[in-house]
Amino acid sequence: xxxxAVPHVFRFLPVALCAVLIACPAGALAEDVPAPxxxxxxxxxxxxxxxxxKTDTEEEKPAASKTVADDAVDGAxxxxxxxxxxxxxxxxxxxxxxxxxxxxxxxxxxxxxxxEAYGAFxxxxxxxxxxxxxxxxxxxxxxxxxxxAEILDRGxxxxxxRGQAAFWYEQAANGGDPAAMFKYALxxxxxGKSPEDRARADDFMKKAADLGNGSAQxxxxxxxVARTPGDKGLREALPYYEKSAEQGIADAQYxxxxxxxxxxxxxxxxxxxxxxxxxxxxxxxxxTAQLDLAIWLVNGTGGERDFEAxxxxxxRAADGGNxxxxxxxxxxxxxxxxxxxDPVEAAKWFxxxxxxxxxxxxxxxxxxxxxxxxxxxxxxxxxxYRSAS
Numbered sequence: 413x414x415x416x417a418v419p420h421v422f423r424f425l426p427v428a429l430c431a432v433l434i435a436c437p438a439g440a441l442a443e444d445v446p447a448p449x450x451x452x453x454x455x456x457x458x459x460x461x462x463x464x465x466k467t468d469t470e471e472e473k474p475a476a477s478k479t480v481a482d483d484a485v486d487g488a489x490x491x492x493x494x495x496x497x498x499x500x501x502x503x504x505x506x507x508x509x510x511x512x513x514x515x516x517x518x519x520x521x522x523x524x525x526x527x528e529a530y531g532a533f534x535x536x537x538x539x540x541x542x543x544x545x546x547x548x549x550x551x552x553x554x555x556x557x558x559x560x561a562e563i564l565d566r567g568x569x570x571x572x573x574r575g576q577a578a579f580w581y582e583q584a585a586n587g588g589d590p591a592a593m594f595k596y597a598l599x600x601x602x603x604g605k606s607p608e609d610r611a612r613a614d615d616f617m618k619k620a621a622d623l624g625n626g627s628a629q630x631x632x633x634x635x636x637v638a639r640t641p642g643d644k645g646l647r648e649a650l651p652y653y654e655k656s657a658e659q660g661i662a663d664a665q666y667x668x669x670x671x672x673x674x675x676x677x678x679x680x681x682x683x684x685x686x687x688x689x690x691x692x693x694x695x696x697x698x699x700t701a702q703l704d705l706a707i708w709l710v711n712g713t714g715g716e717r718d719f720e721a722x723x724x725x726x727x728r729a730a731d732g733g734n735x736x737x738x739x740x741x742x743x744x745x746x747x748x749x750x751x752x753x754d755p756v757e758a759a760k761w762f763x764x765x766x767x768x769x770x771x772x773x774x775x776x777x778x779x780x781x782x783x784x785x786x787x788x789x790x791x792x793x794x795x796x797y798r799s800a801s
Contacts, residue, residue, distance in 0.1 A: 527555070528544050529541050529544035529545035529548070529556060529559055530555075530559060532544060533545075533559060533562075533563070538563055538568040538569030538570070539569045539570070541559065541563065541569075542560065542563050542569065542570060545559045545560050545563075546560055549580060549583075552583075552587065553587075554583075554584040554587030554588055554589035554592065555584070555589060557580045557581075557583045557584035557587065557589070557592065558580070558581070558584040558589050558591055558592040558595075560580045561576075561577045561578075561579075561580035561581040561584060561592065561595070562577075562595075564576050564577040564580065565577035565581075565595070574599075577599075578596070578599050580592075581595050581596040581599060582596050584596075585597075585616055590619075590620045590623040590624065590625040590628065591620075591625060593616040593617070593619050593620035593623070593625070593628065594616070594617065594620040594625050594627055594628040594631075596616055597612075597613045597614075597616040597617040597620065597628070597631075598613075598631075600612050600613035600616070601613045614632075614635055617631055617632045617635060618632050618635075620632075621652055621655075624655075626655070626656045626659030626660065626661045626664075627656070627661060629652045629653070629655045629656035629659070629661070629664070630652070630653065630656040630661050630663050630664040630667070632649075632652050633649035633650075633652035633653045633656065633664070633667070634649070636648050636649040636652070637649050643675055643676070646671050646675055647675065650668065650671055653667045653668045653671065654668055657689060657692075660696070662692075662693045662696035662697065662698040662701065663693075663698070665689045665690070665692045665693035665696065665698075665701070666689075666690065666693040666698055666700065666701045666704075668686075668689050669686045669687070669689040669690035669693065669701070669704075669714075670686075672685060672686035672689065673686040673713070673714060683714075684714075686714045687705075687708060687713070687714035687715045690704060690705050690708065690714070691705060694725060694728075697732075699729045699732045699733070699734040699737065700729075700734070702725050702726075702728050702729035702732070702734070702737070703725075703726065703729045703734055703736055703737045703740070705722075705725045706722045706723070706725040706726035706729065706737070706740070707722075707740070709721050709722035709725065710722045710749065710750075719749050719750035720750045720751075721750070722744075722749065722750050723741075723744050723749065723750025723751045724750070726740055726741045726744060726750075727741060730761060733801075735765050735768040735769070735770045736765075736770065738761045738764050738765040738768070738770075739761070739762065739765040739770050739772050739775065741758075741761045742758040742759070742760075742761040742762045742765070742772075742775050742778075743758075743774075743775070745757045745758035745761070746758045746778060755778075755782060755786055756786055756789045756790050756793065757790075757793070758775075758778070759778070759779050759782055759786065759787065759789075759790030760790045760793040760794045760797065762775040762776075762778070762779055762790075763779075763790055763791060763794040764794050764797065764798070767794070767798075
């Protein structure tokens with residue numbers, strides 16, 4: 413199944429596509445990578461300062477009254493030597509220097525055309541947005557057509573109608589709107605019943621990508637990889653992945669981290685940048701990237717080892733619901749990698765992963781070796797964690 417990157421503004425239900433992800437499944441990198449040399453054996457990971465406390469003997473000291481000198485500093489009105497009533501108006505930096513404040517630059521008037529329909533949409537006034545956009549859409553305005561399609565596609569203030577949404581997306585796509593091209597390509601891929609639909613979908617996806625739509629760039633790269641498997645397809649798709657990654661698409665950031673590391677013959681500077689891109693994807697909340705980054709940090713892949721950072725990223729992925737990360741996190745607790753050893757916490761994460769369908773024989777043996785009290789504590793902790801999630 414191809415992974416489809418959909419911008420948050422236009423996110424909707426995932427679309428099943430007949431293609432293959434370029435990246436390994438979550439945890440696939442973990443199978444054949446040995447534990448770090450010099451680290452704890454048996455690791456199955458692959459790849460206050462307090463405020464001062466006042467004692468009872470201390471007495472409350474009254475606040476000192478402001479003097480003339482104090483007021484001169486604060487810039488407040490001065491009435492002889494009496495304390496000043498009310499807050500000080502304060503002095504700015506330029507006032508203290510005796511310099512005049514610079515003039516503010518003249519504000520340039522907005523010369524563009526105000527789109528009241530999109531303004532209403534952004535404020536959540538969907539019916540108003542539809543009333544404003546529909547007459548323009550009927551007159552052939554691609555931007556208005558895309559807006560009408562989006563409202564219908566998501567059922568915002570109106571009954572959802574995918575058929576009408578597809579009609580308006582197609583009109584806007586034919587009118588040259590990149591966002592509509594992307595969305596209409598997804599609709600055609602979802603239908604996917606004929607070679608003609610697939611060909612049109614690929615054509616619209618490429619046009620949207622070439623016009624700078626980041627999500628379309630990622631998805632067109634996926635099309636190229638599915639069309640030509642292996643290194644040749646990855647090299648052909650790489651420029652689209654890179655453009656998409658630069659626009660902040662986490663899926664693309666993850667993809668190029670894997671390509672940079674695993675495809676031979678690329679410039680050395682790209683290989684050195686692999687972990688940076690994986691980190692960007694992890695910071696964007698992509699849980700598979702968080703899992704892989706933790707594995708890379710344990711094994712020293714793409715840079716130096718950092719067990720503490722590895723533990724934090726593995727914990728973050730596990731907290732996000734990544735089952736593989738939950739299982740790997742148990743190993744980190746057992747082997748004290750980046751954290752203190754904690755058999756109950758390790759067993760808790762094993763229980764959570766096993767309940768989700770992932771059983772690790774090594775963790776099973778570890779769990780069976782715990783005392784009855786430790787097993788009971790782990791199950792209780794897992795139940796509490798699940799109910800709090």
